[in-house]
Amino acid sequence: MTGRVASLYAVMTALIVGVGLLQGWVVALSILQLCLISAIMALGANMQWGYAGLFNAGIMGFAALGGVAVVLVSMPPVPGALGAGGWNLGLSALAIVLTLAAALFARERVAGYWRAPVMLAVIAIGYFVMRTFLDPASAAIEAIDPAAAGYLGGLGLPVVISWAVGGLFAAGAAYIVGKVSLGLRSDYLAIATLGIAEIILAVLKNENWLTRGVKNVTGLPRPIPDERTLQAAPWVQDLAVRFGSDVQTAAAIVARLAYSALFAIVLVAIFWLAERALRSPWGRMMRAIRDNRDAAEAMGKNVTRRHLQIFVLGSAVVGIAGAMLVTLDGQFTPSSYNPLRYTFLIWVMVIVGGSGNNWGSVLGGFLIWYVWVMAEPFGSWAMATATTGMTPGSFWQQKLLAAAPHIRLLLMGLILLTVLRFAPQGLIPERTARR
Amino acid sequence: MDVLNALVLFLNFVMIPATAYGAQLALGALGVTLIYAVLRFSNFAHGDMMAFGTMLVVLVTWGLQSLGVSLGPLPTALLALPIGILGTIVLALVTDASVYRFYRSKRSEPVIFVIASVGVMFVYNALTRFVIGTDDQRFEDGARFVVKVGDFRKWSGLDEGLAIRTSQLITVVVMILTVAFVFWFLQKTRTGKAMRAYSDNEDLALLSGISPERVVRITWILAAALAVIAGTLYGLDKSFRPFTYFQLLLPIFAAAIVGGIGHPLGAVAGGFVVAYSEVMVTYAYKGVLTYLLPEAWRPEGLVQMLGTDYKFAVSFIILVVVLLIRPTGIFRGRTI
Numbered sequence: 001m002t003g004r005v006a007s008l009y010a011v012m013t014a015l016i017v018g019v020g021l022l023q024g025w026v027v028a029l030s031i032l033q034l035c036l037i038s039a040i041m042a043l044g045a046n047m048q049w050g051y052a053g054l055f056n057a058g059i060m061g062f063a064a065l066g067g068v069a070v071v072l073v074s075m076p077p078v079p080g081a082l083g084a085g086g087w088n089l090g091l092s093a094l095a096i097v098l099t100l101a102a103a104l105f106a107r108e109r110v111a112g113y114w115r116a117p118v119m120l121a122v123i124a125i126g127y128f129v130m131r132t133f134l135d136p137a138s139a140a141i142e143a144i145d146p147a148a149a150g151y152l153g154g155l156g157l158p159v160v161i162s163w164a165v166g167g168l169f170a171a172g173a174a175y176i177v178g179k180v181s182l183g184l185r186s187d188y189l190a191i192a193t194l195g196i197a198e199i200i201l202a203v204l205k206n207e208n209w210l211t212r213g214v215k216n217v218t219g220l221p222r223p224i225p226d227e228r229t230l231q232a233a234p235w236v237q238d239l240a241v242r243f244g245s246d247v248q249t250a251a252a253i254v255a256r257l258a259y260s261a262l263f264a265i266v267l268v269a270i271f272w273l274a275e276r277a278l279r280s281p282w283g284r285m286m287r288a289i290r291d292n293r294d295a296a297e298a299m300g301k302n303v304t305r306r307h308l309q310i311f312v313l314g315s316a317v318v319g320i321a322g323a324m325l326v327t328l329d330g331q332f333t334p335s336s337y338n339p340l341r342y343t344f345l346i347w348v349m350v351i352v353g354g355s356g357n358n359w360g361s362v363l364g365g366f367l368i369w370y371v372w373v374m375a376e377p378f379g380s381w382a383m384a385t386a387t388t389g390m391t392p393g394s395f396w397q398q399k400l401l402a403a404a405p406h407i408r409l410l411l412m413g414l415i416l417l418t419v420l421r422f423a424p425q426g427l428i429p430e431r432t433a434r435r
Numbered sequence: 436m437d438v439l440n441a442l443v444l445f446l447n448f449v450m451i452p453a454t455a456y457g458a459q460l461a462l463g464a465l466g467v468t469l470i471y472a473v474l475r476f477s478n479f480a481h482g483d484m485m486a487f488g489t490m491l492v493v494l495v496t497w498g499l500q501s502l503g504v505s506l507g508p509l510p511t512a513l514l515a516l517p518i519g520i521l522g523t524i525v526l527a528l529v530t531d532a533s534v535y536r537f538y539r540s541k542r543s544e545p546v547i548f549v550i551a552s553v554g555v556m557f558v559y560n561a562l563t564r565f566v567i568g569t570d571d572q573r574f575e576d577g578a579r580f581v582v583k584v585g586d587f588r589k590w591s592g593l594d595e596g597l598a599i600r601t602s603q604l605i606t607v608v609v610m611i612l613t614v615a616f617v618f619w620f621l622q623k624t625r626t627g628k629a630m631r632a633y634s635d636n637e638d639l640a641l642l643s644g645i646s647p648e649r650v651v652r653i654t655w656i657l658a659a660a661l662a663v664i665a666g667t668l669y670g671l672d673k674s675f676r677p678f679t680y681f682q683l684l685l686p687i688f689a690a691a692i693v694g695g696i697g698h699p700l701g702a703v704a705g706g707f708v709v710a711y712s713e714v715m716v717t718y719a720y721k722g723v724l725t726y727l728l729p730e731a732w733r734p735e736g737l738v739q740m741l742g743t744d745y746k747f748a749v750s751f752i753i754l755v756v757v758l759l760i761r762p763t764g765i766f767r768g769r770t771i
Binding site: 053055116120181187188190191194199202203339340347348406407410412414416417424 | 476477479534537545546547549550551553554555556557558559560561562564565568681682684685688689692736740742744745747748750751754755756758759760762
């Protein structure tokens with residue numbers, strides 16, 4: 001770690017501590033939790049962009065897949081749901097598998113001009129077969145206690161397991177997208193991922209039997225006791241007395257610290273692995289492919305395969321972070337996913353932090369999340385100050401006050417454009433071998 | 436009679452809306468494809484450029500309405516359109532000079548342009564939200580229908596009615612005029628030829644004395660004008676909501692790629708391919724089939740291939756199919 005890195009991290013720490021001193025530690029720790037998750041997402045995006053130069057415009061979709069894993073793993077199963085629609089669900093899953101197998105078989109066996117039409121026909125027929133089983137299944141499942149359940153529920157396993165499962169879900173989706181669109185021009189991957197993210201979101205919003213859709217799944221299990229339990233715990237009450245705060249605050253701080261510690265463990269583990277990978281021969285190969293694709297190909301590297309590999313790995317990391325985010329919120333709300341916040345903000349983090357440098361990505365995750373959160377109160381304050389002289393309720397005063405929440409978007413755009421132009425390597429540039 | 440009823444039902448709910456939507460997508464895709472052909476990157480800010488331009492049109496329309504100006508049966512927005520286009524052209528040129536020109540002079544990779552366009556997207560998005568907020572805005576006025584359901588029923592004696600909204604007719608007419616102008620411009624004028632030459636081979640074009648900055652400027656002017664026209668038509672047809680315009684990015688890209696990215700005629704064809712597939716796949720055919728099939732075969736369900744919420748999936752599936760079967764698109768655009 002060089003002096004530059006150390007001093008930048010010191011500044012970041014000071015910023016968060018500053019919030020703690022000025023606005024209270026509960027606020028500061030809330031920011032820290034999301035900073036940690038953002039840093040993991042940025043690490044995932046950095047693997048794809050920084051190591052391999054792949055532009056993934058669908059980070060939101062992979063994060064949402066991680067989120068749905070939390071529901072499917074940790075919620076208790078809804079009694080009777082599997083009995084109502086289980087067989088049909090199984091059959092429709094079988095139909096999907098058989099359709100894919102038949103399509104691949106057709107690709108092997110049918111040659112020339114007819115290949116594409118035959119494959120399309122096979123997939124279309126398979127789709128209708130799948131629908132004949134899925135429709136009754138989803139109707140039956142959604143009919144079970146629609147106000148409180150109306151979905152399959154999960155497996156009732158500990159919520160931490162779902163983080164790994166979230167990574168697997170995202171990796172699976174990334175494999176399919178990557179198989180189709182990697183090896184083509186870079187813009188193509190961007191557009192394909194933009195599309196897959198919208199589709200994943202559409203599925204999560206509409207397949208009520210799986211996720212309750214826009215009815216949301218609330219009350220997800222927590223990895224640590226909830227705040228009310230903590231308030232009742234004697235040791236928390238002792239702490240409150242010792243630090244002279246009320247019990248609510250002490251419990252809130254303890255809960256946030258516990259979450260932060262959990263997230264920090266995941267972050268450190270992923271960071272360590274990512275750094276190890278980057279320093280290994282594999283990491284050097286990835287950078288060689290990124291910097292000179294043709295030369296790497298001439299050396300016998302299978303560029304498309306390596307790209308697929310890193311794309312899947314990076315998406316898995318994003319999926320893990322997405323699962324952690326939903327765990328922290330305690331609820332899964334498909335309608336809250338928005339590409340500016342979940343895809344392009346992560347991009348700003350990676351670019352500002354320093355593409356290709358994991359220290360940079362983590363710093364970028366922290367800093368940009370911090371700015372994103374602080375921009376809103378700052379915007380309100382700035383607009384309130386700017387409008388003090390105006391007549392209350394006048395057109396311009398109303399207009400300016402209403403504009404305050406959008407300042408953060410402008411700020412993010414300007415930060416991204418400025419960094420990209422004047423410091424394209426980011427705050428912590430990639431470390432390369434001696435030139 | 437039943438066949439006619441089925442046909443009218445199909446026309447009313449599939450063909451007419453899809454044609455209007457296809458025209459809007461075609462104009463959007465034409466802008467994207469022009470930028471791609473000349474500047475060689477996929478402009479992620481295009482949707483928000485559409486939103487910004489439409490916002491200007493909405494504001495001017497409101498101003499004109501409050502002054503009592505109107506076009507009679509036509510929407511006032513048509514009068515406001517030129518002003519919106521001018522404003523957006525200024526914005527696009529300022530953006531180019533302050534953002535993209537630098538990367539052009541450095542001959543950066545296309546993906547750097549794409550990332551820069553993400554930054555531009557944030558800024559445009561914020562500008563639009565600053566001025567008009569995030570809510571739905573309606574600015575359509577004038578006569579709402581050219582053909583009304585009731586009148587059509589009376590005239591034809593059929594059970595099913597047919598409606599053509601003014602906005603749909605205007606969309607198609609404006610689209611034909613605009614596309615005709617763009618093609619005339621590209622094929623017949625000196626500047627248009629210079630643009631095509633530059634797109635085909637940059638170095639050769641430079642050698643023949645074509646000014647690259649001028650070509651780029653004209654491209655932005657065309658793309659901005661197309662974006663505002665497409666956005667305004669879409670807003671007249673449905674309603675204006677900034678986030679919807681961001682979401683239009685996907686079908687627009689799909690249209691440009693299906694047609695062969697960088698190929699103007701392809702973009703127009705692609706727009707219609709995407710729009711027709713989207714509407715046809717998400718339409719529930721129960722009514723049509725009830726007319727056509729004998730009593731015993733009538734469907735119980737909606738006979739809908741995909742829920743309307745999955746319309747973005749259609750663009751994506753088309754995109755994937757094109758990628759797998761013919762990566763260069765229908766009209767053999769640039770190999771991607």
